[in-house]
Amino acid sequence: xxxxxxxxxxxxxxxxxxxxxxxxxxxxxxxxxxxxxxxxxxxxxxxxxxxxxxxxxxxxxxxxxxxxxxxxxxxxxxxxxxxxxxxxxxxxxxxxxxxxxxxxxxxxxxxxxxxxxxxxxxxx
Numbered sequence: 001x002x003x004x005x006x007x008x009x010x011x012x013x014x015x016x017x018x019x020x021x022x023x024x025x026x027x028x029x030x031x032x033x034x035x036x037x038x039x040x041x042x043x044x045x046x047x048x049x050x051x052x053x054x055x056x057x058x059x060x061x062x063x064x065x066x067x068x069x070x071x072x073x074x075x076x077x078x079x080x081x082x083x084x085x086x087x088x089x090x091x092x093x094x095x096x097x098x099x100x101x102x103x104x105x106x107x108x109x110x111x112x113x114x115x116x117x118x119x120x121x122x123x124x
Contacts, residue, residue, distance in 0.1 A: 002026045002098050002113050009094060009118030012086055016122075020081040022096030022115055029077040030054070033102035035111055036070060036081045038092035038120075045095070047106040049081065059104060086122045093117040 008020040022034070035050040049060045049070035058070050069082040079096055097111035 002029065002032060004096050004098060004113060004115035006094065006096055006115045006118040009120045011121045011123065014087050014122055014124050016086050017082070017084045018086065018120060020083070020094055020096075020118060020120070022079045022081075024077045024079070024098065026077075030074040032098040032100060032113075034070075034072060034079040035097045035099070036068075036079075037095045037097060037108055038090075039095070039117075040089075040092040043092075045108045047108070048094070050102070051079065052102040057102070061106065083120075086120075088122045088124050091120060091122050093119050 003025040004022055006022045012018055030053055033052050036048040037045050038048055039045040047061050048064050049068050051058045051070045051072055055072045060068060067084050072079040095117045096115045098113040099111045
């Protein structure tokens with residue numbers, strides 16, 4: 001089992017950047033593939049990006065390609081999400097999630113463990 005804690009959210013102006021972090025507890029972080037999701041008010045939780053156990057493979061939602069970058073540091077038990085050129089449509093709660101399997105699956109229910117989320121608010 002793994003516990004996940006997100007941080008790095010906040011209020012930012014349109015055009016700015018943020019780096020979200022997700023710290024994992026436990027000694028088996030490198031055994032998990034990791035994903036980032038987001039949920040805007042009144043909308044379903046949507047996939048943003050995923051990364052495999054070593055960090056050698058990533059994939060993104062079509063809407064995330066180009067402005068979002070997922071990475072991980074297994075020595076620090078942390079996965080990151082860099083978001084550039086933020087716009088108000090990026091306003092959401094951002095969640096990290098973990099699972100053992102890595103593959104092209106955009107469903108939130110494919111993940112076994114979740115953090116509590118971090119709020120990102122982009123002002124115009």
